[in-house]
Amino acid sequence: MFQHLIGISDRREQLSNEGFATMSHQLFTKSGYDSTDKIMELIQDVKQEISTEREQRLNDGEIKV
Structure with a gap:
């Protein structure tokens, strides 16, 4: 999708x-x-995945702040 x-x-x-x-x-x-609630849930899941991946890269030293 x-x-x-x-x-x-x-x-x-x-x-x-x-x-x-x-x-x-x-x-x-x-x-x-097929509903607004499901789409909002998807968005929250994606945001959480992005946050988790960013945190992992920070911990691995891949991203410099």
Whole structure:
């Protein structure tokens, strides 16, 4: 799903706002994210994963602050 969303994002200039919204909605629904609550849960999960990965890289010395 993420790769499809990136593909839509790459073509964003070619789509109307409505077209972008429709394609995004279809992708989310097809992937099982058929409600606002599920999408918000997905966003929170992704944010947590990013935070965890960043913390691991900091601990491994990969990122300098």
